[in-house]
């Protein structure tokens with residue numbers, strides 16, 4: 601699943617590609633990506649014609665494309681959804697599912713999706729904050745985020761700190777990759793109970809999460825191509841900059857010990873066994 605930096609790369613690419621442009625026609629090449637639209641593919645296409653895109657928005661990993669009329673096109677990328685900008689009449693990319701044409705006759709937007717876990721649908725009145733996204737917490741790049749409030753929300757949880765980082769209703773945008781990277785930067789074990797961390801320590805961790813995602817975003821920008829609005833969300837070009845995630849058996853960039861991979865919530869966690877030691881049981885638990 602794409603995490604915040606990957607979705608932000610898509611969002612800013614779409615901003616340059618569609619903002620201010622009006623749809624002349626939409627072709628649904630495969631019905632599955634529009635399965636959430638109640639009226640079916642033909643109604644989906646017909647309801648979009650004549651609408652003008654406003655600036656694409658994002659909260660955490662959630663992306664939407666507001667229209668100037670107050671509705672929004674929701675875009676869930678799933679595992680493999682990609683937007684591309686192509687010249688009109690250019691051959692469709694592999695697994696192209698939708699084509700959006702514009703009244704200005706300029707480049708078309710295409711949505712390709714190999715595995716089709718993603719999807720597009722219209723959110724009525726969703727331009728400012730779609731109902732589908734309202735329960736998602738602000739992310740660490742949101743100018744209206746209050747970091748002290750997030751620190752307090754994290755410290756109210758008793759579960760392991762990585763579970764809390766992945767909880768999109770506490771702070772949004774962080775998935776498995778950037779959780780492991782932030783924990784490595786902050787030298788924390790993923791099972792450390794969140795309520796045992798000091799406010800300063802939580803602040804340090806959240807700052808590390810913001811920094812690592814900012815670094816990833818900066819690298820996403822470098823491989824940006826005008827014709828290629830998006831890449832899919834796996835580690836991609838930032839992979840070479842990862843310190844822990846996906847690096848089982850490779851040396852920790854800080855201390856040289858081999859990174860270990862451990863099962864975590866049906867997936868994996870990567871950590872340095874020296875820099876990120878398992879927390880000791882709380883005082884008083886010994887001998888019980």
Ligand SMILES: [Zn+2]
Nearest residue numbers: 852855872875
């Ligand atoms: Zn280390």
